[in-house]
Amino acid sequence: MTPAPEIINRKVSHFDLCAHQAVEFRHKTTWLEAVELVHQPLLETHLEEIDLSVEVLGKRLAYPLLITGMTGGAEEVGRFNRDIAAVAERWGIGFGVGSQRVLLRHPELKHTFAVREVAPDVLLLGNLGIAQARELNTRDCVRLAEQIGADALCIHLNAAMEIIQEHGDYDFRGSLATIERLVAESSLPIIAKETGCGFARESGQQLARVGVRWVDVSGAGGTSWVGVETLRHRALRNLGEAFWDWGVPTAASLCELRGLELQLIASGGIRTGLQAAKALALGAQLVGMALPILRAYVAGGTAGVDAFLRSFTAELRVALMLCGCARVSDLTPAHAVLSGQLLEWVTQRALPVR
Numbered sequence: 568m569t570p571a572p573e574i575i576n577r578k579v580s581h582f583d584l585c586a587h588q589a590v591e592f593r594h595k596t597t598w599l600e601a602v603e604l605v606h607q608p609l610l611e612t613h614l615e616e617i618d619l620s621v622e623v624l625g626k627r628l629a630y631p632l633l634i635t636g637m638t639g640g641a642e643e644v645g646r647f648n649r650d651i652a653a654v655a656e657r658w659g660i661g662f663g664v665g666s667q668r669v670l671l672r673h674p675e676l677k678h679t680f681a682v683r684e685v686a687p688d689v690l691l692l693g694n695l696g697i698a699q700a701r702e703l704n705t706r707d708c709v710r711l712a713e714q715i716g717a718d719a720l721c722i723h724l725n726a727a728m729e730i731i732q733e734h735g736d737y738d739f740r741g742s743l744a745t746i747e748r749l750v751a752e753s754s755l756p757i758i759a760k761e762t763g764c765g766f767a768r769e770s771g772q773q774l775a776r777v778g779v780r781w782v783d784v785s786g787a788g789g790t791s792w793v794g795v796e797t798l799r800h801r802a803l804r805n806l807g808e809a810f811w812d813w814g815v816p817t818a819a820s821l822c823e824l825r826g827l828e829l830q831l832i833a834s835g836g837i838r839t840g841l842q843a844a845k846a847l848a849l850g851a852q853l854v855g856m857a858l859p860i861l862r863a864y865v866a867g868g869t870a871g872v873d874a875f876l877r878s879f880t881a882e883l884r885v886a887l888m889l890c891g892c893a894r895v896s897d898l899t900p901a902h903a904v905l906s907g908q909l910l911e912w913v914t915q916r917a918l919p920v921r
């Protein structure tokens with residue numbers, strides 16, 4: 568049998584490593600534990616009337632949740648995309664596919680990203696790396712997303728995981744100009760997305776200046792993509808080990824970007840509904856997750872994902888209720904008290920505390 572090309576093997580190996588190995592940050596957390604939500608004892612709400620729906624990119628979601636881009640590009644993972652997109656459709660939450668780069672060389676694998684048949688109304692996000700977007704014209708980038716019926720295109724910024732690979736992309740010159748061009752020329756909204764190292768205000772300001780309106784912070788504290796690549800590449804192992812925990816924790820990333828003209832997706836290490844509520848209080852419009860969905864699916868199929876989402880959304884609902892909020896937009900920075908390392912970070916970086 569002819570061996571599958573490296574790029575196709577890679578997606579399967581990423582999926583398997585994330586399913587079975589210790590791929591999360593080792594010492595650094597999201598710092599959401601340094602956010603305390605303020606309990607309100609005197610309530611005038613009914614739990615079942617708490618409205619968790621939000622409007623995102625022109626679509627109404629039943630919950631402020633997104634399953635962020637993971638995979639596609641191999642038969643083995645195409646089934647995952649279809650199953651999880653169908654779950655997202657049923658729950659009324661968003662769904663992103665993984666990098667569509669493989670389609671540039673293997674257009675015949677389009678069906679492994681195609682989910683519209685099972686998820687006709689889901690908020691669907693396409694995905695492409697900044698290094699590939701720079702080499703393509705805008706029409707070709709957008710076509711990748713349009714051919715799967717996506718509502719927006721995520722451009723992932725993944726320098727840390729590339730430069731610890733022996734044959735990764737080391738040249739990120741022209742990144743901002745690429746995003747500026749895409750925003751100006753694309754018929755679809757562009758979402759700037761990290762892949763687990765988080766965001767700083769300076770980068771957020773530059774993106775806002777060129778017209779980006781959505782950022783997925785994908786902060787430190789969850790899946791470490793430096794870690795995943797370190798497990799795959801023995802040659803640069805020492806470099807990978809040194810940077811395994813590199814990045815701005817998710818809570819700090821949100822504090823970095825709030826107050827700019829950006830809508831924020833909080834992802835990176837979000838595992839519970841209570842953490843989601845804290846992220847929303849820090850200024851996120853939407854909360855994203857990857858690894859817990861993959862693991863719930865591997866352990867229990869779509870029923871496993873349903874069970875995970877049931878407890879996640881129940882927790883989120885209770886958190887809103889006990890903060891005295893009737894809807895998601897009621898949860899504001901005034902409900903959150905920062906402490907410890909997070910407060911120190913916000914102070915030293917001279918970020919607005921609220």
Ligand SMILES: Cc1cc2nc3c(=O)[nH]c(=O)nc-3n(C[C@H](O)[C@H](O)[C@H](O)COP(=O)(O)O)c2cc1C
Nearest residue numbers: 635636637665666723785789790835836856857858
């Ligand atoms: C198996 C797997 C594959 C991923 N592939 C991509 C990808 O192709 N493009 C991308 O932008 N992010 C990718 N990610 C990153 C996630 O979208 C997310 O930003 C990151 O894992 C942090 O979230 P988490 O801690 O909930 O996993 C992948 C994550 C996982 C677990």
